[in-house]
Amino acid sequence: MKRHVSVLLTLVVLASLLLAACGGGSQPAVQTEGLKEEAFAPTKLEAPDCEYGGEIKSIEAVDELTVKITLCVPDPAFPSKIAFTSFAVQPREYLQSTGGNGALLEKPIGTGPYYVAQWERGNQLVFKAFGDYWGEKAKVDTLVFRWGTESAQRLLELQSGTVDGIDNVGPDDFATVEGDSNLALMTRPALNIMYIGINNTFAPFDNELVRQAFAQAIDRQRIVDNFYPAGSEVASHFTPCSIPNGCVGDAWYDFNPDAAKALLEEAGYNADNPFPTIKLHYRDVVRGYLPDPNVVAQDIQAQLKENLGVTVEIDVMESGAFLDAADSGSLDGLHMLGWGADYPDQTNFVGYHFGAGSSKQFGDKYEDLVAAIESGAQLATDAERKPFYEETNKLIKQHVPMIPVAHGGSAVAYKAAVTGGHASPLGNESFSVMSNGADTFVWMQNAEPISLYCADETDGESLRACEQVTQSLLGYEVGGTAVEAVLAESYEASDDLMTWTFKLRPDVKFHNGFTLDAADVVASLVLQWDASNPLHTGNTGAFSYWSGLFGPFLNAPAE
Amino acid sequence: MSADTPKIAKLDAEGLSLKSVSLWQITWRRLFKRKSAVLGMVILGIMVFVALTAQWIAPYPPTLSMLDAKPPQNLDKRSSPCIHLFGCPADQPQHILGTDGNIRDEFSRLLFGSRLSLMVGLATVSFAIAIGTVLGALSGYFGGWVDNLIMRIMDVLLAFPSLLLAIAIVTVLGPGLINALLAIGIVSIPSYARVVRASVLSVREMDYVSATRALGGNTNQILFHRILPNALTPLIVQGTLGIATAILDAAALSFLGLGAQPPTPEWGSMLGAERNQVFTAPHLVFYPGLAIMLTVLSFNLLGDGLRDALDPRLAHVS
Numbered sequence: 001m002k003r004h005v006s007v008l009l010t011l012v013v014l015a016s017l018l019l020a021a022c023g024g025g026s027q028p029a030v031q032t033e034g035l036k037e038e039a040f041a042p043t044k045l046e047a048p049d050c051e052y053g054g055e056i057k058s059i060e061a062v063d064e065l066t067v068k069i070t071l072c073v074p075d076p077a078f079p080s081k082i083a084f085t086s087f088a089v090q091p092r093e094y095l096q097s098t099g100g101n102g103a104l105l106e107k108p109i110g111t112g113p114y115y116v117a118q119w120e121r122g123n124q125l126v127f128k129a130f131g132d133y134w135g136e137k138a139k140v141d142t143l144v145f146r147w148g149t150e151s152a153q154r155l156l157e158l159q160s161g162t163v164d165g166i167d168n169v170g171p172d173d174f175a176t177v178e179g180d181s182n183l184a185l186m187t188r189p190a191l192n193i194m195y196i197g198i199n200n201t202f203a204p205f206d207n208e209l210v211r212q213a214f215a216q217a218i219d220r221q222r223i224v225d226n227f228y229p230a231g232s233e234v235a236s237h238f239t240p241c242s243i244p245n246g247c248v249g250d251a252w253y254d255f256n257p258d259a260a261k262a263l264l265e266e267a268g269y270n271a272d273n274p275f276p277t278i279k280l281h282y283r284d285v286v287r288g289y290l291p292d293p294n295v296v297a298q299d300i301q302a303q304l305k306e307n308l309g310v311t312v313e314i315d316v317m318e319s320g321a322f323l324d325a326a327d328s329g330s331l332d333g334l335h336m337l338g339w340g341a342d343y344p345d346q347t348n349f350v351g352y353h354f355g356a357g358s359s360k361q362f363g364d365k366y367e368d369l370v371a372a373i374e375s376g377a378q379l380a381t382d383a384e385r386k387p388f389y390e391e392t393n394k395l396i397k398q399h400v401p402m403i404p405v406a407h408g409g410s411a412v413a414y415k416a417a418v419t420g421g422h423a424s425p426l427g428n429e430s431f432s433v434m435s436n437g438a439d440t441f442v443w444m445q446n447a448e449p450i451s452l453y454c455a456d457e458t459d460g461e462s463l464r465a466c467e468q469v470t471q472s473l474l475g476y477e478v479g480g481t482a483v484e485a486v487l488a489e490s491y492e493a494s495d496d497l498m499t500w501t502f503k504l505r506p507d508v509k510f511h512n513g514f515t516l517d518a519a520d521v522v523a524s525l526v527l528q529w530d531a532s533n534p535l536h537t538g539n540t541g542a543f544s545y546w547s548g549l550f551g552p553f554l555n556a557p558a559e
Numbered sequence: 560m561s562a563d564t565p566k567i568a569k570l571d572a573e574g575l576s577l578k579s580v581s582l583w584q585i586t587w588r589r590l591f592k593r594k595s596a597v598l599g600m601v602i603l604g605i606m607v608f609v610a611l612t613a614q615w616i617a618p619y620p621p622t623l624s625m626l627d628a629k630p631p632q633n634l635d636k637r638s639s640p641c642i643h644l645f646g647c648p649a650d651q652p653q654h655i656l657g658t659d660g661n662i663r664d665e666f667s668r669l670l671f672g673s674r675l676s677l678m679v680g681l682a683t684v685s686f687a688i689a690i691g692t693v694l695g696a697l698s699g700y701f702g703g704w705v706d707n708l709i710m711r712i713m714d715v716l717l718a719f720p721s722l723l724l725a726i727a728i729v730t731v732l733g734p735g736l737i738n739a740l741l742a743i744g745i746v747s748i749p750s751y752a753r754v755v756r757a758s759v760l761s762v763r764e765m766d767y768v769s770a771t772r773a774l775g776g777n778t779n780q781i782l783f784h785r786i787l788p789n790a791l792t793p794l795i796v797q798g799t800l801g802i803a804t805a806i807l808d809a810a811a812l813s814f815l816g817l818g819a820q821p822p823t824p825e826w827g828s829m830l831g832a833e834r835n836q837v838f839t840a841p842h843l844v845f846y847p848g849l850a851i852m853l854t855v856l857s858f859n860l861l862g863d864g865l866r867d868a869l870d871p872r873l874a875h876v877s
Contacts, residue, residue: 151835314821
């Protein structure tokens with residue numbers, strides 16, 4: 001009898017231990033020690049008027065599950081914009097406790113299917129599936145991001161099986177991957193642009209004739225034919241044609257070296273006054289829009305020598321320094337850069353680059369161009385917007401703030417056994433729908449994320465990592481560009497497209513166990529909008545996407 | 560006994576003729592007896608010949624894209640070698656080593672690259688020797704605080720890994736071939752300064768130096784006319800071997816994008832530009848690498864040979 005009791009007791013103890021061990025569900029995935037969840041209180045930030053120049057009038061948490069955003073101007077693209085990664089929602093208590101940077105840059109707390117388990121800087125980034133995710137849970141328990149700048153290295157890792165998927169297959173390796181029955185190649189639609197940017201504040205490019213000369217002096221067809229993979233095309237306009245109103249109006253100049261030479265002469269350059277040596281800046285970083293930067297740069301160098309007799313010095317810069325220099329307008333001469341669509345709208349292309357809120361990348365803004373872009377952005381239908389974008393494209397051709405070169409085709413590759421593998425036209429592959437049949441899925445991209453607070457990042461390698469972890473009110477369909485409801489269950493706009501009301505999904509949990517409410521949404525957005533907000537710090541404090549999409553900040557310090 | 564006399568006379572004659580043979584002639588003879596040194600000289604000779612005649616041997620200008628050639632050639636980038644003699648179709652333009660990523664003739668670039676590599680080697684080593692010799696000679700001749708000051712600075716320079724120091728210097732000066740030359744020159748000064756100082760230290764105590772001093776020779780005369788010429792041999796060996804290192808360093812800098820700037824044909828940067836194509840276009844990585852290897856090897860063989868030939872202790876070996 002006694003023996004039975006002790007056996008029973010042992011069993012009970014063992015069972016309770018087992019229960020305790022498995023009871024991790026009650027523990028949040030991410031611990032935020034010392035943080036207490038605050039009760040919801042309605043909150044609102046409103047601009048005194050719309051004179052400050054931005055698009056947003058007010059952001060308001062009406063009740064626990066209702067967010068209302070009013071605009072200064074109608075914006076039909078608002079859902080596409082607010083769905084973007086950089087407007088993701090994090091718990092307001094956490095934002096407050098980090099001061100807007102610090103831990104926030106390394107460990108974002110979101111509502112997504114994965115949470116950040118560990119970031120070994122320089123080595124790998126490890127995500128774990130979030131057990132309390134509100135939607136369909138991630139298929140694989142552990143997701144690992146690794147990176148390698150060399151396409152040969154990425155392909156080798158995929159072939160040897162140490163990774164399950166790679167980004168940007170080298171242009172010469174498409175055939176290799178297609179010919180390998182163990183691998184699957186997925187091409188990414190060319191929803192991007194590679195351009196040669198020109199800052200109009202530096203001589204000799206402060207002269208419009210010179211810019212127009214260069215616009216005709218480069219054989220872009222030759223660059224695309226020789227140095228871009230299949231699926232790429234010469235850019236007839238800045239924006240790809242698959243984006244509504246992207247390529248309306250006049251196409252770009254034809255390649256015409258004689259006309260270019262004549263223009264240079266008209267601008268006052270001849271044998272007695274030779275054209276100065278100029279620089280071509282770029283970063284040696286492979287992107288979908290630029291698969292082989294060094295080779296393309298040297299071809300441009302050779303072409304300008306051959307066609308215009310202009311000597312070009314190549315200046316390869318470190319990626320971060322290059323982007324900073326471009327943004328702050330300190331790159332003289334020419335620079336090669338590109339852009340991949342974040343959401344499929346003209347505002348994401350011409351609006352971001354040449355609109356009212358654009359950076360100093362191309363020097364002083366072209367006022368007529370800004371006016372055309374802003375007028376077009378406010379109209380509701382594509383047909384109404386068309387004349388303004390025709391005007392925009394005509395003005396871009398006239399002013400030449402940049403020379404559009406190519407819409408680059410690119411591809412990702414997975415092991416053939418991976419289910420759910422896809423290539424996103426926006427570059428934001430969603431790994432929670434993929435499975436390799438094991439408990440760890442390894443993805444290898446070009447570079448390490450810069451930080452994981454994507455409100456203040458523009459680099460695609462960072463954004464892709466953030467997209468696994470954090471979510472915005474709206475989002476984009478997996479592998480596509482259509483906008484769908486994510487944290488907001490539904491949303492509606494007033495008839496004038498100026499007031500947008502979002503109904504939040506109830507009982508959405510953050511990775512630290514807090515519950516999502518409207519005040520979290522407002523806190524996450526206003527810290528970006530309001531430059532005087534103490535949390536308006538971020539990684540660099542630039543918050544480029546906010547200003548690019550919604551115009552100047554509220555309470556921006558006078559320049 | 561009478562039969563012996565002519566023998567002695569003959570020996571005398573031999574002795575006399577031996578005396579008239581200079582150190583350089585002896586060295587030259589010894590050098591030719593070493594197969595490895597001869598091999599080094601032959602390779603080097605070919606390299607020098609190629610460098611001098613590159614513009615006549617090379618089928619195309621090194622920076623010309625075949626798309627700009629007249630008539631334009633419709634080639635794929637990184638096309639594999641095409642040699643008509645070995646069965647490449649006659650309607651296809653001949654490129655002995657294929658074309659590179661920018662559709663330029665790899666063979667022509669390789670030929671012109673030899674110019675740059677040899678020039679880099681000679682220029683940096685001459686620069687380093689010129690400065691290193693002066694510093695080492697002053698250091699060894701005057702001794703005392705001059706010696707201390709100079710040699711401690713050299714020690715500091717030596718304490719850095721040379722390539723890292725060169726990278727740091729180039730980063731400050733800005734990338735480019737001339738700056739890379741300067742950087743490599745600067746980092747190799749200490750080894751020459753040390754060698755010269757050591758030989759000056761041993762030579763300055765020689766009797767003929769004392770004799771010159773006794774005859775009233777001034778510092779200039781003693782140092783540059785008596786001591787230095789007799790302290791040169793180790794410097795020659797060190798210099799020859801140093802050229803090899805300098806070429807390697809320059810290639811490394813260019814590989815990293817800090818040396819010769821595009822479109823200059825430089826072996827290191829050619830290698831660096833095509834590093835991703837190891838599997839798809841191996842010839843673009845193989846030939847520049849081979850060229851670097853051969854050049855460095857030739858200088859190393861020659862340097863080793865010279866060291867043995869110039870060393871009197873090894874006289875019996877030859």
